[in-house]
Amino acid sequence: MFTRQDLQDAILHITHPTFEEVALMVFKWQAIQNPLYSQYLSYLGVSSTQVTTLSDIPFLPISFFKNHTVLSAAPKIQTTFESSGTTGSQTSRHHVSDLGWYDQISTRIFETTYGELTNYHLLALLPSYLERNNSSLVYMVQQFIAQTRSPFSGFFLHNTDELLKVLQQIVRQADGRKIILWGVTFALLDLAESGRYKASEDLRDFSGLIVMETGGMKGRRREMLREEVHQILTEAFNVKVIHSEYGMTELLSQSYSEGEGIFEMSATMRILLRDINDPRTVYAPPDTKLRYGGINVIDLANIDSCAFIETQDLGRFIGQTGTQFEVIGRFDNSDIRGCNLLL
Structure with a gap:
């Protein structure tokens, strides 16, 4: 089994072709080391041995950061980041063990x-x-x-x-x-x-x-x-042009747009899209079967929390490179959040 140090080393040397291999390493580690994620996988009836591609990975709904402690391997917490929210709303909390x-x-x-x-x-x-x-x-x-x-x-x-x-x-x-x-x-x-x-x-x-x-x-x-x-x-x-940053409390990685709202996936972040009517059906870029879909984020920097997040954002893939995406809206009735999103 991989150690946390093994994963850090692999992430720091990641390339676009090796992303899937490293992401699957992180998944198998967190499936064991993250109690909440492990329990979530069990409820879904998913064994880590069944997961062989990025599209097979179950993504943790982002709302879990509001009501649960999301930690892998129970590390010592250095700080806790908290999301913005409307008055009286419950905010997300991301515990960070390594600033x-x-x-x-x-x-x-x-x-x-x-x-x-x-x-x-x-x-x-x-x-x-x-x-x-x-x-x-x-x-x-x-x-x-x-x-x-x-x-x-x-x-x-x-x-x-x-x-x-x-x-x-x-x-x-x-x-x-x-x-x-x-x-x-x-x-x-x-x-x-x-x-x-x-x-x-x-x-x-x-x-x-x-x-x-x-x-x-x-x-x-x-x-x-x-x-x-x-x-x-x-x-x-x-x-x-206006530049933009796509990031949120629950993620340690960011992606940037140098204009027109087109974001380039960073080395440690990959965007997948899920069918809005069937969240278990997930498409990896540059798959164009979906005109748009819910944004699932793989953030490999989230070693100590959860690297596989189902957000409430809607997006679409741009071009054929497999590295660009656009954020086009938010699911109805989802919380007003502080991440980079213009409706």
Whole structure:
């Protein structure tokens, strides 16, 4: 039987062709080491010996993170991340036993897509997340900010005037670094619609900005189509495209979109789609039998919780590479969540 260290080593050296082999290793380990997942498999009448492909793997409904402790091999818990939610709603809790592992995976995913963090100034406009003290997104961005080693990088709660001043300083300095404005959607829209960015003489003709939206209105604004949001933001910030991050409390891996809402699956994450009427029927990319389906996520970074999550998001595969997907909505009556999702 594999050890946790064996799995970590395999995950760190994973390639697209070896993903399925490593995922099956993680499945067989968690089928034994995760009591909740093991019991779930037993209720479904599934033996680990029956699982030979990714599509055979049963996925744990994401709601289990609300009502149960999801842990593999009973590790010591370093911290617990908690999801956002509407007032009075029950939130998900993701127990994390190795923050260094989360740091390593999230940094590696980001830098694979965008290059070294030291090439950036990172300005974070995440008011709804900063108002909580257990957000996985805030923790991750905080680590990224530290790694930029920039005196300008930092969080901005509601003080957008200060954010604009910092942006102006960076543009005037022109040190060759790129700028990322990483924000929750409603806060980016508030800033965009205020007209203050566009009105600034220093910023009006500046196009060297990456705007990274995390999705979520948090009940602050009406839900909007992604195309509508991106049109407002591209015009206001004078950029060609809006970037996006797909992640959630229950996952330690992320995927990024460099425009048009098309996400590239990261090395440790694979998206599968399930039939909306038959959740046990699962399709792996680039299978196009489904026009769209429920998103199942394999997150191999989730060694210490559960790597196989049935989300409440709807999505579809894009292209024939088998590595791209789009998030197109949410199941009816599912919770309003804080992950990256524009209806």
